[in-house]
Amino acid sequence: xxxxxxxxxxxxLSTNAADKLVDVVLIGGGIMSATLGTFIQQLxxxxxxxxxxxxxxxxxxSSNGWxxxxxxxxxxxxxxxxxxxxxGEVKMGKAVDIYEQFQLSRQFWAYLVQEGLxxxxxxxxxxxxxxxxxxxxxxxxxxxKRFQVLRSSPLFDGMIYSEDKEQIKSWxxxxxxxxxxxxxxxxTRSRFGTDVNFGALTHHMIDILSQNENFSLxxxxxxxxxxRQSDGTWKVTVKDLVNNTSRTVHTKYxxxxxxxxxxxxxxxxxxxxxxxxGGFPVGGQFLVTENPEIVKQHRAKVYGKAAVGAPxxxxxxxxxxxxxxxxVVLFGPFASFSSKFLKEGSLLDLFGSVTPSNLLPMTQVxxxxxxxxxxxxxxxxxxxxxxxxxxxEFFPSAKSEDWTLWQAGQxxxxxxxxxxxxxxxxxxxxxxxxxDGSLTALLGASPGASVSAAVMIELLQRxxxxxxxxxxxxxxxxxxxxxxxxxxxxxxxxxxxxxxNTSKVLKLSQDLVEVRSAREELEEQEQQVFATIA
Numbered sequence: 237x238x239x240x241x242x243x244x245x246x247x248x249l250s251t252n253a254a255d256k257l258v259d260v261v262l263i264g265g266g267i268m269s270a271t272l273g274t275f276i277q278q279l280x281x282x283x284x285x286x287x288x289x290x291x292x293x294x295x296x297x298s299s300n301g302w303x304x305x306x307x308x309x310x311x312x313x314x315x316x317x318x319x320x321x322x323x324g325e326v327k328m329g330k331a332v333d334i335y336e337q338f339q340l341s342r343q344f345w346a347y348l349v350q351e352g353l354x355x356x357x358x359x360x361x362x363x364x365x366x367x368x369x370x371x372x373x374x375x376x377x378x379x380x381k382r383f384q385v386l387r388s389s390p391l392f393d394g395m396i397y398s399e400d401k402e403q404i405k406s407w408x409x410x411x412x413x414x415x416x417x418x419x420x421x422x423x424t425r426s427r428f429g430t431d432v433n434f435g436a437l438t439h440h441m442i443d444i445l446s447q448n449e450n451f452s453l454x455x456x457x458x459x460x461x462x463x464r465q466s467d468g469t470w471k472v473t474v475k476d477l478v479n480n481t482s483r484t485v486h487t488k489y490x491x492x493x494x495x496x497x498x499x500x501x502x503x504x505x506x507x508x509x510x511x512x513x514g515g516f517p518v519g520g521q522f523l524v525t526e527n528p529e530i531v532k533q534h535r536a537k538v539y540g541k542a543a544v545g546a547p548x549x550x551x552x553x554x555x556x557x558x559x560x561x562x563x564v565v566l567f568g569p570f571a572s573f574s575s576k577f578l579k580e581g582s583l584l585d586l587f588g589s590v591t592p593s594n595l596l597p598m599t600q601v602x603x604x605x606x607x608x609x610x611x612x613x614x615x616x617x618x619x620x621x622x623x624x625x626x627x628x629e630f631f632p633s634a635k636s637e638d639w640t641l642w643q644a645g646q647x648x649x650x651x652x653x654x655x656x657x658x659x660x661x662x663x664x665x666x667x668x669x670x671x672d673g674s675l676t677a678l679l680g681a682s683p684g685a686s687v688s689a690a691v692m693i694e695l696l697q698r699x700x701x702x703x704x705x706x707x708x709x710x711x712x713x714x715x716x717x718x719x720x721x722x723x724x725x726x727x728x729x730x731x732x733x734x735x736x737n738t739s740k741v742l743k744l745s746q747d748l749v750e751v752r753s754a755r756e757e758l759e760e761q762e763q764q765v766f767a768t769i770a
Contacts, residue, residue: 259283261472261487263459263501264494265294267434268678270441271688272491272695274348277448279703279712284450286485287442288474290458290497290580295438297578298495299685301559303645307434309686310338312395312426313366313539316551318382326381328389334683335391336724337690339734340717342430344689345437346741347716353444360437363745364556366429367538369404369411369421369630375541376422383424390728395426408536411554414632427745428735429537431558434685462490462505462675470505470675489699492677496577496648499589502677507670513679514594514651516601516661517577517586518612520644522568523627527638531556534565538630550611554630567627571615572643579645594651597659601651605661647681667691673699689717 260276262269265287273285291297298304311317311331318331345361348354370379376399386392398404399422405412407425415421445451454474460482461473472485492501499515525531539553554567577585590598602609620636627634650662665680676695693713696704703709714720724731739745 257469257486257488258286259488260285261470261485261490262287263472263490263492264497265289265291265438265442265453265455266297266299266493266495267295267438267441267685267688268493268691269491270294270438270445271344272493272692273445273451274441275344275689275692275696275716277445277451278716279709281448282450285445285452286487287445287451287453288457288459288472289453289455290477290494292456294442294453294455295435297580298645298647298681299438300435300645301433301557302642303579304434304685307557307686308338308361308364308366308430308432308537309334309683310366310429311335312392312429313368313424313537313553314551315368315378315382315539315541318385320378320381324381326378326385328382328385331386332389332391332725334687337683337687339719339724339731339738340693341687341689342738342742343717343719343734346738348440348444350741354440357742360433360440361742361744362431362558363427364429364431365407365536366426367408367423367536368540369408369423369538370541371419371421371629373420376420378541379422379424389725391725391731392426393728394428395424397422397424399423408538409533410530410631410633411538423538425536428739430744431537431556432686433558434688435559459494459501460504462501464506464674468672468674488674490675491695492675496581496585496646498677498679499648500577500585502668502679503589503591505670505675505677507675509668509670510677511591511593512597512653513668514591514598514601514659515577515586515589515648515679516598516651517574517646517648519572519574519579519646520568521570521572522566522642522644523570523623523639524564524566524642525638525640526562526564530638531563531565540630552626552630554627566642567630567639569644570618570623570626571612573612573616574646576646577648579643581646594653594659597653598651600659601661604659608661648679650680665691667695667698669698673701693717693720 260283262273262285269287273287276283276285311334317334318326318328320326349357368379370376383395383397386395401412401421404421404423407423442453446453456477458475458477459472460475463471465471469486469488470490472487472490473482474485475482492498494501496517499513502510535556537553537555539551542551554565557564557566575583575586624634624636650666651659652662654660662680665678665684668677668679676699719730719734722730
């Protein structure tokens, strides 16, 4: 067992021979824990890693393909990543950041395939064009501006824009079928979008981890307590849910990647940083069809624009998905509410997370979040016909008998105490570290899994800084992620090279060849559209 540690102050470690000392404990068997574990194992194969999962299988909560939304978030189509200011200006900073982060994930996955650690990339990633689609003059005006702004960055060179109904029909026939000919519409399309099954990818990574004798996975084991020891280690008490017995594990580093349950476990750690956080659970539902006549006509992820006053999480989309060997189409999301923090959680989760330190911030968020509450109430009151009406905004010919309602996973939105501002609702994700970097919890949701590699690199830089500074780690990180340390937006040639290389390795469409031909094909048409507007 390795005695190497990633944190300062761990020279004096527990000498109790009865206690098992491991280098890393991963709580939760989802994509984030699997990604961190795989990074660490590639960097330090001799480090011992113990993973605990409460359910009988890994990747059964948020990482499961049926429990999450239109995966493969890379900001190519999602309008909530390009907010519009009150004076009409479209901001692209967040879209650029998420694109960059997704490309880090894509490089890491390509490395795993290239090294022969994952045999068939089509089991977890497939080419699916990403589209934005809007109706109505105001929304068309927004999409024009969004397109023009994004086109100023070389990262979005492959995006094309059209208001031509026949062109849009060729991209996504179903959204144009029986549509009002007089309705103003516009769309953008990026051919190098993907669909990612993070459940399948999690299984691949844990299979990789399991090939090393220094890795151990315990399913049906629930972490009950986390106690900091005087020597700087953590004592983790774990309950075997089958035998109803408990044991303790001593570790140098703890990662809490338990989805909605991360907040509760963070609170159990007792670190001062945990006092700044609360959480609000939001569930999701989707309409799903496996009708082959529908599925074969829709190979795209088509994102709309959230209604005025609705939160960013409500952006509607009609997505091609590859799940469990099936190609299906999902539409949603529709919000649901439960006080559970996990789909397989307890109705007491929300109430149990309320503490004296977060009660006021949570109350303040409740008082300030009228739009969110109004949205949730409206969603909960919806009938099936209401949901079909929303679907027909995308797919006018949709028939109720072709679609079924599916309950997806639970997400816990971050409530954070901000100095001078009180409690605020944060709709993204955030790493919360102990001061010494010996424990980290991941809170929040979208874009989540799509930027998992970027999030874990951030964690390594913060909690394993001394190791990250070594030549050995730097060389290995750059082998796994060639663009590490560089900004693709400032290095367009590198961006094109990475797109081409990862497409080849992951067996995706040859992006750059198609992008160039697409740009040449529609450039004249785009110029005519914008000349008319001008």
